Amino acid sequence: MLLICCVICWNMFSQKKQIQYFLVSKNDTLIKTQLATKANQYEGYLIINEKKTIKKAIRPSNLAGKDILKDSFEEIYFSFNRNNDTIVGKSYYDKLNIIKTRREFLQINKQIDETRNEFIFIEPVDCEKFILRRVTPIIFE
Amino acid sequence: MTEHICTAVQQGGESTIWTCEVTLNVTCNGGGGGDLPDGGDPGGGTGGNDDDDEDSNGGGGSTGGGSKGITTDPILGTCIETNTCEEDKIINELTGKADCVYQKMVNGNNSINWILENFEDTLTTSSEFDLILQMSNTLGSETNASTVRSGDTFTISINEYRAENINTALTIARTIIHEGIHARLREFASREGSDETSFPGVYDYFRIYAKNWDHQQMADHYRSTIAEGLKEYDNSQNSDSFYNALAWEGLAEIKDLNGDQDIIYTLAWSQLSPAQQQEILAIISTEKQNGDKNCQE
Numbered sequence: 001m002l003l004i005c006c007v008i009c010w011n012m013f014s015q016k017k018q019i020q021y022f023l024v025s026k027n028d029t030l031i032k033t034q035l036a037t038k039a040n041q042y043e044g045y046l047i048i049n050e051k052k053t054i055k056k057a058i059r060p061s062n063l064a065g066k067d068i069l070k071d072s073f074e075e076i077y078f079s080f081n082r083n084n085d086t087i088v089g090k091s092y093y094d095k096l097n098i099i100k101t102r103r104e105f106l107q108i109n110k111q112i113d114e115t116r117n118e119f120i121f122i123e124p125v126d127c128e129k130f131i132l133r134r135v136t137p138i139i140f141e
Numbered sequence: 142m143t144e145h146i147c148t149a150v151q152q153g154g155e156s157t158i159w160t161c162e163v164t165l166n167v168t169c170n171g172g173g174g175g176d177l178p179d180g181g182d183p184g185g186g187t188g189g190n191d192d193d194d195e196d197s198n199g200g201g202g203s204t205g206g207g208s209k210g211i212t213t214d215p216i217l218g219t220c221i222e223t224n225t226c227e228e229d230k231i232i233n234e235l236t237g238k239a240d241c242v243y244q245k246m247v248n249g250n251n252s253i254n255w256i257l258e259n260f261e262d263t264l265t266t267s268s269e270f271d272l273i274l275q276m277s278n279t280l281g282s283e284t285n286a287s288t289v290r291s292g293d294t295f296t297i298s299i300n301e302y303r304a305e306n307i308n309t310a311l312t313i314a315r316t317i318i319h320e321g322i323h324a325r326l327r328e329f330a331s332r333e334g335s336d337e338t339s340f341p342g343v344y345d346y347f348r349i350y351a352k353n354w355d356h357q358q359m360a361d362h363y364r365s366t367i368a369e370g371l372k373e374y375d376n377s378q379n380s381d382s383f384y385n386a387l388a389w390e391g392l393a394e395i396k397d398l399n400g401d402q403d404i405i406y407t408l409a410w411s412q413l414s415p416a417q418q419q420e421i422l423a424i425i426s427t428e429k430q431n432g433d434k435n436c437q438e
Contacts (some may be wrong), residue, residue, distance in 0.1 A: 017430075034403055041411070042394065042404045055279040057289045059352040059398050063344070064331040067289045074281050077404060079394060111282045113307050115429045136422075138404065140284045141319045141391030 017118045021098045021132075022105050024121050031102055044079040045121060045135060049106050076112055078119060078135035086132045093130045098122065112137045230268075231260050234275040239304045241436035242313040243274065245374065252370035256321035259328045260295075269293060270328050274317075276301040285316045285391070288323040290331065295324040309432030311375055315387050318370040322363050326355050352398035353405075360392040360409035386424035393418075 024031055030048040056072035059065075099105045109117070114137050123131040235243050246253045260272040270293050277298035280287060285308065286299045297320040304313055329340050330347070337344035342362075346354040367388035368381065375384070393410040396402045410418070 040403070040405050042406055044404055054281045055277075057287055061352070063347045063354075064335060066291055069289065069291075075402075076281070076283055077394075079404070109282075111302055111307070115307055137283050138394050139390060140281070140396065141286050141316055 017116060019118045019120060021096045021120050021122055023098050023100045024123050028102050042079065043082060044077055047076045047102060049074040049076065077138040079138055080133050080135045084134055087125065088130050088132055090128050230262065230271055231257055232271065232273045234273060235299060236276055237305055238310065238436045239276065239299045239313055241438060242310050243317055245436065246314060246317065246370070249373055251373045252366050253318055253321055256318065256325050259325050269332055270295055272297070272324055286320045288320045290327060295327060297324060309428060309434050310436045311371060311387065311428060311432055314374045315367060315371055315390065318367045319391055322359055322366065323355055326358065353395065356392060356395045357407055360407035364388040364392065383424055386421040387428060389421050390425055
């Protein structure tokens with residue numbers, strides 16, 4: 001009985017996040033990278049899901065105006081800090097279980113659940129080197 | 142209860158005063174100036190920073206418009222509005238965990254009540270706007286909630302999937318307070334006759350930040366309101382710094398509504414040191430991971 005309790009407790013409190021590795025394709029126009037500028041230090045990715053339509057509120061340009069709701073493709077934002085990037089070689093890269101297309105990534109992540117998943121995006125430097133970049137989904141309110 | 146129909150004794154441009162047979166004058170909704178009782182302004186101006194948001198306790202202020210159906214209670218000596226008045230009100234259509242969290246907050250001494258009072262009609266004041274709280278399946282999967290104005294109604298939509306499956310109860314509480322502040326600030330700005338004299342803080346933020354004004358104002362001045370609401374909801378089980386950190390979610394990285402929806406940092410967030418930012422993000426992350434996802438009735 002004690003053993004069962006221990007196992008249940010272990011399962012409850014040791015929920016490790018699953019790490020997802022996603023290869024960012026430069027050729028996919030529905031993945032956008034926002035890089036830091038002098039005026040805006042934020043860096044991150046935007047992944048557009050053209051298969052899912054959401055309602056987006058467009059703010060009026062006057063303070064007391066009314067919003068306009070319009071249909072829009074779902075947009076998923078991830079931020080990163082390049083100071084935490086790691087560079088790995090081909091042999092390390094080859095051992096990873098990598099999601100290689102945006103469609104596959106969105107299929108797996110129908111809902112972005114940051115409590116169960118960690119996301120590492122991969123950007124190739126050249127054929128032998130890859131950047132592993134930990135990203136965090138941005139939650140909007 | 143004996144009913145006494147009240148009669149209109151004065152009808153100005155903005156208000157109608159109803160005189161009852163007992164002693165009180167009661168006004169019904171429709172039109173109305175809506176000045177803050179003490180002439181204050183939500184959030185102050187942009188000069189200040191960090192949680193000096195104990196602004197004037199807004200309420201409806203003066204109201205008016207024409208309506209019938211006010212009865213008096215001769216025993217209590219008070220006037221009571223009947224259903225013939227067109228009521229501005231808060232309509233709660235939340236379900237499940239979100240409704241549970243909301244009910245716990247409104248039944249407690251939570252800052253959400255102070256936030257929502259702009260939308261409540263009382264015997265002496267009435268709101269120009271309705272507030273609807275509802276569940277939504279049409280928000281993006283990374284969006285906890287949104288507040289949208291259409292007509293004379295503000296609608297707070299809570300992402301049903303995230304509320305039921307991902308977010309902790311405390312996160313839902315935070316989201317409801319956050320959206321409530323959006324609605325309250327926009328209500329101030331939307332009142333008939335609202336201008337830079339009546340709400341200088343709101344207008345100042347709009348002048349500087351345009352469409353991003355309310356997130357910037359909230360990041361500067363309303364985090365403590367959110368933190369206090371969370372602390373009350375959570376029965377003070379954690380430290381103040383814990384609740385202060387949770388208040389940051391949704392107020393650090395925001396969509397730039399003035400441009401191409403690039404992400405920007407709010408000014409308040411960008412003024413924190415990297416170490417402070419990391420500490421806050423770590424607290425938020427831990428709460429998401431380990432916080433209680435249940436709402437006990």
